[in-house]
Amino acid sequence: MAGSQVALSPAQAIAVLRTLDSCAVSDALDTLGLPGAVTGISAMWPTDTVMAGRVRTVTAAPKSSGGPSDHIATALVAGAERDDIVVIDNHGRTDVSCWGGLLAEASIQRGIAGVIVDGACRDVQESQALGLNLYARAAVPVSARGRIVQQAMDERIQVAGVSVASFDYVIADVNGVVFVAAQHAERVLELAQRIVAREAAMAQAVRSGRDVREVMHDSQFPTVTAE
């Protein structure tokens, strides 16, 4: 892909992301001076999976009316597509869940690749049993029902200070969550691949007995730049 001028399709971008990890993508964003890495949201169980896909946003809000309403995220999940990743913005609230096992069941049927909650989730064991990747700030037993609704979907949201829109990309793994704005995906992925290659060479140097002070010194192994 290096040097390629051909635009990546979403499927190609997702396939490349799945060969990377969140640290390499975060480093690429750093190099380009772009935001994307978030802190405080982590995998709900120890995982060796790299989750990558296309963002679909849900904006959560407290339920204001007394009457019946759609359950949060159902409208988005019902129309979601393969490799979508549901990203729920509950503004960091951890006193109520936004995600549970029934939503996970429906998500698997749609081919959804995973879920990220800027807030809390529940029924963690049900998502895990279904193999649905789940990232959140916390797990709590408290239901969304009667408390939280979907205010909007596919609107721009803020996740821990990072601006995120539907059809951006996201990668998440045991290290955390990193968003990639769609318009920068090509440059970010190309750079992240070069960063991975550099790290592999550095690891090989350490394995072959070179002093780690030398291998990791800023003067060694050409720093990967934006060019």
Ligand SMILES: O=C([O-])CC(=O)C(=O)O
């Ligand atoms: O009531 C809720 O918060 C949703 C829930 O548990 C589920 O989707 O299984």
Ligand SMILES: [Mg+2]
């Ligand atoms: Mg449930």
